[in-house]
Amino acid sequence: MDYVSTRGSAPSLDFAGATLAGLASDGGLYVPRAWPSFTSAEIAAMAGLPYAELAQRIMQPFVGDSLTPEKLLELTTAAYGRFAHKAVTPLEQFDEQHWLLELFHGPTLAFKDVALQLLGLLFEEFLGRGTQNLTIVGATSGDTGSAAIDAVAGRAKVDIFMLHPKGRVSDVQRRQMTTVLAPNVHNIAIEGTFDDAQAMVKRMFNDAAMTSHFNIGAVNSINWARLMAQVVYYFAAGLQLGAPHRPVAFSVPTGNFGDVFAGYVAAKMGLPIAKLIVATNVNDILHRALSTGDYSQGTVTPTAAPSMDIQVSSNFERLLFDVGGRDGLALAAQMHGFEASKAMQLTNAQREGAASLFTSYRADTDDMSQAIRWAWENCAELIDPHTAIGLHAARVADLPRDVPIVTLATAHPAKFPDAVERATGQRPDLPARVGDLFDREERCVDLPGDYDAIAEYVAAHAVPRS
Ligand SMILES: *Cc1c(COP(=O)(O)O)cnc(C)c1O
Numbered sequence: 001m002d003y004v005s006t007r008g009s010a011p012s013l014d015f016a017g018a019t020l021a022g023l024a025s026d027g028g029l030y031v032p033r034a035w036p037s038f039t040s041a042e043i044a045a046m047a048g049l050p051y052a053e054l055a056q057r058i059m060q061p062f063v064g065d066s067l068t069p070e071k072l073l074e075l076t077t078a079a080y081g082r083f084a085h086k087a088v089t090p091l092e093q094f095d096e097q098h099w100l101l102e103l104f105h106g107p108t109l110a111f112k113d114v115a116l117q118l119l120g121l122l123f124e125e126f127l128g129r130g131t132q133n134l135t136i137v138g139a140t141s142g143d144t145g146s147a148a149i150d151a152v153a154g155r156a157k158v159d160i161f162m163l164h165p166k167g168r169v170s171d172v173q174r175r176q177m178t179t180v181l182a183p184n185v186h187n188i189a190i191e192g193t194f195d196d197a198q199a200m201v202k203r204m205f206n207d208a209a210m211t212s213h214f215n216i217g218a219v220n221s222i223n224w225a226r227l228m229a230q231v232v233y234y235f236a237a238g239l240q241l242g243a244p245h246r247p248v249a250f251s252v253p254t255g256n257f258g259d260v261f262a263g264y265v266a267a268k269m270g271l272p273i274a275k276l277i278v279a280t281n282v283n284d285i286l287h288r289a290l291s292t293g294d295y296s297q298g299t300v301t302p303t304a305a306p307s308m309d310i311q312v313s314s315n316f317e318r319l320l321f322d323v324g325g326r327d328g329l330a331l332a333a334q335m336h337g338f339e340a341s342k343a344m345q346l347t348n349a350q351r352e353g354a355a356s357l358f359t360s361y362r363a364d365t366d367d368m369s370q371a372i373r374w375a376w377e378n379c380a381e382l383i384d385p386h387t388a389i390g391l392h393a394a395r396v397a398d399l400p401r402d403v404p405i406v407t408l409a410t411a412h413p414a415k416f417p418d419a420v421e422r423a424t425g426q427r428p429d430l431p432a433r434v435g436d437l438f439d440r441e442e443r444c445v446d447l448p449g450d451y452d453a454i455a456e457y458v459a460a461h462a463v464p465r466s
Contacts, residue, residue: 001014001015001032001033001036001061001062001063001064002014002032002033003015003017003018003030003031003032003033003224004030004031004032004033004328005024005025005026005028005029005030005031005328006024006028006029006030006031006317006318006320006321006328006331007024007026007027007028007328007329007331007332007335008026008028008327008328008329008331008332009026009328009329009332010024010025010026010028011025012033013030014064014065014066015062015063015064015066015067015225016066016126018030018224018225019066019119019122019123019126019223019224019225020123020126020127020132020134020215020217021217021218022205022216022217022218022219022220022222022223023202023205023206023218023222025205025206026332027202027205027206027332027335028317028321028328028331028332028335029222029224029314029315029317029318029321030224031224031318031321031322032062032224035265035268035269036061036062036269037268037269037270038269038270039270040244040270042270043235043239043243043244043270043271044244044245046058046235046239047239048239051076051080051087051088051089051232051236052073052076052077052079052080052081052088053073053076054232054235054236054239055076055080055118055229055232056069056072056073056076058231058232058235058269059072059076059228059229059231059232060072062228066126067125071125075118075121075122075125076118078121079117079118079120079121080117082106082107082113082117083105083106083113084105084106084431084433085102085105088105088114088233088236089101089102089103089105089114089233089236089237090102090105091236091237091240091241091406092381094375094378094379094381094391094407095378095379096401097401097403097404097405098391098394098395098404098405098407099237099241099404099405099406099407100381100383100387100391100406100407100409101233101237101250101406101407101408101409102409103233103408103409103410104384104409104410104411104412104415106147107147107150107433107434108143108146108147108150108176108434109172109176109411109412109414109415109431109434110143110146110147110307110410110411110412110415111143111230111259111408111409111410111411112143112144112146112147112148113147113150113151114229114230114232114233115147115221115225115226115227115228115229115230116144116147116148116150116151116219116226117147117150117151118225118229119148119151119219119223119225119226119229120148120150120151120152120155121151122225123136123152123155123158123217124155124156124157124158127156127157127158128157130466131466132157132215132465132466133157133158133159133215133463133464133465133466134157134158134159134215134217135159135161135214135215135216135217135458135462135463135465136148136152136158136159136160136161136216136217136218136219137161137163137201137204137216137217137218137458138160138161138162138163138201138218138219138220139162139163139164139194139197139198139200139201139220140162140163140164140169140177140194140197140220141164141165141168141169141194141255141306141307141308141309141310142164142169142170142173142174142306142307143173143307143410143411143415144219144220144221145162145164145169145173145176145177145187146173146176146177148160148162148219149162149176149177149180149185149187150176150180151219152184152185152219153180153182153184153185154182154184155184158184158217159184159186159461159462159463160184160185160186160219161186161188161457161458161461161462162177162185162186162187162188163188163189163190163197163200163201163454164177164187164188164189164190164194164197165189165190165192165193165194165196165197166189166190166191166192166446167189168193168194168302168306168309169306170306170415170416170418171438172414172415172416172417172430172437173306173415174442174444175437175438175440175442176434176437177444178442178443178444179437179440179441179442179443181441181443186445186457186458186461187443187444187445188444188445188446188447188454188457189444189445189446189447190446190447190448190449190454191446191447191448191449192449193300193309194300194309194310195297195300195310195311195312196449197449198220198312198314199312200449200451200454201218201220202222202314203451204216204451204454204455204458205218207455209455210455210458210459213459213464213465214458214459214462214463214464214465215465215466220256220314221256221257221258221259221314221315222314222315226258227258227261227262227265227315227318228262228265230258230259230262231262231263231265231266231269234250234262234263234266234271234273235266235271237250237406238266238271238272238273241404241406242404243271243272244270244271244272246272246404247272247273247274247403248272248273248274248403248404248405248406249273249274249275249276249277249394249397249399249403249404249405249406250263250273250275250276250277250405250406250407250408251277251279251390251391251393251394251397251405251406251407251408252276252277252278252279252390252408253279253305253308253386253387253389253390253408253410254278254279254280254286254308254313255280255283255307255308255309255310255313256310256313256314256315257278257286257313257314257315257316257318257319258314258315259408259410260276260278260358261315261318261319263276264276264319264322264357264358267357273357274399274403275357275358275359275397275399275403276357276358276359277358277359277360277361277390277393277394277397277405278290278358278359278360278361278393279360279361279362279363279389279390279392279393279394280308280360280361280362280363280389281303281305281308281309281362281363281364281368281389282301282303282362282363282364282365283298283300283301283303283308283309283310283311284298284362285297285298285310285311285312285313286313286316286360287360287361287362289316289346290354290355290358290359290360291360293345293346293350293351294343294345295316295338295343295344295345295346296342296343296344297311297312297342297343298311299311303365303368303385304365304368304385304416304418304419305368305384305385305386305388305389305416305419307386307410307411308386308389317331317335319354320334320346320350322353323349323350323352323353323354324347324349324350324353325349334347359397360393361392361393361396361397363388363389363392363393367389367392368385368388368389368392368419368423369388369419369422369423370392370423371383371388371389371391371392371395372385372388372419372420372423372424373423373424374391374395375388375391376423376424376426382413382420382424382426382428383409383413383420384409384410384411384412384413384415384416384419384420385416385419385420386410386411386416387407387408387409387410387411387413388423390407390408390409390410391407394407412428412431413428414428414429414430414431445457
């Protein structure tokens with residue numbers, strides 16, 4: 001499989017190349033040249049496969065010749081063997097229509113582990129073949145950072161520099177990053193928001209002074225391999241609820257549009273999806289874009305669901321590219337306009353293309369708390385604030401009663417205990433596997449929200465490309 005940039009002028013790459021490159025050199029994101037698809041009979045034959053085998057079957061067409069099927073299965077078996085639940089992503093039933101897909105059984109308690117445990121192994125596999133070193137530079141609103149650090153800590157040929165907005169991640173999230181003391185892990189707290197951190201990371205990919213010395217890699221969902229790994233659990237849930245014979249809807253707590261874009265890819269591959277519900281908090285740029293066509297950046301309001309406190313959704317560009325006719329040069333012009341003015345209007349083709357599969361809802365703090373309470377009182381489930389935003393959207397979405405709606409449970413409630421306790425009076429316990437988090441030593445540097453300071457720090461601590 002060949003990967004092309006959404007902005008039309010970077011060279012195309014194979015899967016291994018796209019995995020190591022992260023952002024394309026023209027500032028765009030890599031997407032497969034065409035969507036592979038499965039027939040209904042092929043999908044039916046996947047029912048009941050263990051998760052690691054299902055993952056290999058779904059991902060092989062994207063991986064192409066970069067890994068043999070045997071090698072890919074070896075990597076998925078190792079990645080998903082670290083999950084605390086045998087089903088990897090178990091499905092729970094709330095009531096006749098509503099289901100919960102638990103994506104938080106990995107080492108750092110959020111869905112980011114599903115993709116990053118595999119990505120860490122892919123980096124090791126592809127780097128092991130040559131003499132290159134990789135300098136991963138990432139931005140995190142909390143959960144990507146810990147999942148990426150867990151996935152690459154102590155691995156050879158990789159350094160990781162992780163930027164988080166100082167004071168805007170939860171204590172559990174921060175400690176899951178800063179207590180990893182492996183020498184290849186560099187935590188940086190910056191003054192500013194997640195969007196500021198993400199903008200600096202993207203800038204580094206296009207900074208020749210940095211890219212000429214360092215092989216900069218991405219762990220944010222700008223990296224295609226992450227989205228690919230997330231496609232698998234849409235199939236896993238769909239198969240359990242009757243796919244390919246019955247369509248299923250998914251409600252997805254959304255920030256950077258990576259998780260829900262993986263649902264779009266699953267639909268393109270033949271999984272019957274009735275609707276993809278984009279659930280946002282009050283940082284609602286995606287809800288505005290999908291409902292009115294207005295993609296304009298507001299200011300970020302900090303909420304109890306910090307991983308969704310985002311006003312620029314990187315992966316939305318992939319959707320706009322695909323539904324807008326795959327015209328990279330036109331999209332590049334549109335995105336440059338957005339970068340200059342912080343606002344753009346979707347074209348009619350983009351709006352209509354998105355409307356056929358996506359709908360969106362916005363939840364405020366009360367909606368979120370009520371959803372946490374509803375899950376506790378009616379189903380004896382404690383859910384985290386991000387998941388609650390998804391559940392709120394699922395419950396207000398206007399879908400026929402015979403369509404099952406799966407809400408993606410993106411984080412373990414113990415990652416955000418304060419909001420859960422406020423809503424229910426119950427304080428969720430951290431699972432035993434992370435139990436001593438609050439006793440461990442922390443290591444982190446503070447830097448101003450200034451690109452030159454960050455670039456200087458990375459240059460002083462990273463290992464050159466080879
Ligand atoms: C990252 C994250 C999200 C948002 O996912 P995107 O792929 O960025 O849309 C939602 N919930 C939690 C808990 C997260 O960590």
